[in-house]
Amino acid sequence: MTKRQAQDSVAGFDSATAMVRALAAALRGERFTTLGQPKVAEAPLRLSRWLPEAARTGIYRIAGAAEGAKPEELGELDLAEVAEWLAGHYDGHDRYPGVLIGSSNGAAVHLGAVAGVPWLPNTVLVPVKWPDNDPDRPRAAMEFGRDTATALLHNNPDLALHHMHDGNQDRLMISAMSYFRLKWLELPAAYQRFLSERLAPGAPIVLLDCTLRWPVTKVAERHYFQTGAYGGLEPYEYLRGSPQVERFLAEQGSELTAFDAPEADDTAPEAEWGLSPEFGAAVERWAAEHGHPVHRLAFEDPQDLSGPVADLHREWLTGEGVHTTRLLVESFVLLDPVGAARAGLVPYWTPFPVRRARDRLAEYLRDRPFTELEVLLFPHGVRSAGIAEPEDWLALAERVNFPATDRKTYPADFRALAEYGSAIGRMADRDITLKSSIEAVIEGLGI
Structure with missing residues (x-):
């Protein structure tokens, strides 16, 4: 063998x-x-x-x-x-x-x-x-x-x-x-x-x-x-x-x-x-x-870390002169740290596209200035119990976009596994590389 x-x-x-x-x-x-x-x-x-x-x-x-x-x-x-x-x-x-x-x-x-x-x-x-x-x-x-x-x-x-x-x-x-x-x-x-x-x-x-x-x-x-x-x-x-x-x-x-x-x-x-x-x-x-x-x-x-990490990224982007009101809602392994920074997007990670994750995001957005969401939805292929359909995300902000998802074929839209990178790439028009020390991260998270 x-x-x-x-x-x-x-x-x-x-x-x-x-x-x-x-x-x-x-x-x-x-x-x-x-x-x-x-x-x-x-x-x-x-x-x-x-x-x-x-x-x-x-x-x-x-x-x-x-x-x-x-x-x-x-x-x-x-x-x-x-x-x-x-x-x-x-x-x-x-x-x-x-x-x-x-x-x-x-x-x-x-x-x-x-x-x-x-x-x-x-x-x-x-x-x-x-x-x-x-x-x-x-x-x-x-x-x-x-x-x-x-x-x-x-x-x-x-x-x-x-x-x-x-x-x-x-x-x-x-x-x-x-x-x-x-x-x-x-x-x-x-x-x-x-x-x-x-x-x-x-x-x-x-x-x-x-x-x-x-x-x-x-x-x-x-x-x-x-x-x-x-x-x-x-x-x-x-x-x-x-x-x-x-x-x-x-x-x-x-x-x-x-x-x-x-x-x-x-x-x-x-x-x-x-x-x-x-x-x-x-x-x-x-x-x-x-x-x-x-x-x-x-x-x-x-998902507990997602809000604090998003807040830190908003501070870091502001320090780079980017005063953004756009949030990138990531899903499971659909993430792209370098692309998000170059697009001037604040990343907020969700483990899965389920109602639990959608509701946690809604709580986070209540006292935040984000008016536009770019929502990535990981396609696991089945309308599972507890799933958050694309329509469930629409009420979270003034503008909600699904840059990598075909809403008609979700959750069996496996094209999204390739399209999310292209979608972020089309928005990544800035020469931004976010940098901070690990000590500053530790202090920012209060640990």
Whole structure:
């Protein structure tokens, strides 16, 4: 059996890998377009708009499943090599004046870009091929994980598996794969080397600590199963059902009225966004031993940072002579720090295009001077329960534009994955590079 390369073991469509690519590009002064994929990836995404919806969603499902590892390959995966690959994105710089480490967060990517510091993630996604996965039956998915994860965990004793199954927002993707999210419990050797060699003496470490927890079923030591995920539904709706879930499943043609979920017997850090407490403690130990101060930036909801980061960007743009009333509403991995600055847009990141995110943005806008919104909507291909349709965003400002989205084909408008970069590029007519010190960022956030 040929051993899989580190970059082939983790999902390119995931928050961690995409955000590492986005920040690494920004530190090189480059824009983040087409999710950091090669230019040739744009053509099929753009041409997909001419296909019927069933064909578009089918291709999306197949493309996602193509990234998955086969179950029999899991015992060969070495996540130490993945850590090396992630840290390797930040080359070409002698010593960094600081570092971000921990939870995935799109708003934090903008902070890293302005402060000129990298980010190292706590969590990565290993997609596992499984053509028999039924989005409505998480109980069966848990048993699949029980049968297939033993060798993976045995060979990677410094990680915990948070097997996530979201039959709502991830419905298309998991129909042919299973999401194995892995969280480091220790500071991987590659991260330690990177910090020792590339971090300036005494430079601050900002620990991104998303404290969001989720009900889980403990399958084995270091192995948790999570039904559902942060987004449009609450945990209890995944586990016990609700009228909203019943309507959604009926619309999808399911024979069930609620997800067939196992009973939860514990809580754990949310699979995608939550920080492993053990990892946070390991970072603090390493920092104390090597003379680096740690500033823990704790927040419960992934969107909690978006408002403060947007406010800082408005101050920085004002300092560059740009008095803007335009807000760029980013969505999941549709972000572009360099492009947003050049367009004179204040970035406000939302984890997903759901009503929860829309309502949080509405609260933020109540006492802010923004009159025009450029709204990016990540296309996950299904009208999931809790989704915020394009029309739901229109009342938030005097002018609301959807520069990358075809409202008629959303949420199966996969052209947006290529078009968002072009849309921002058309607005990026200023020679602006936002810069601030990591110390000023720390002071501005009050940590």
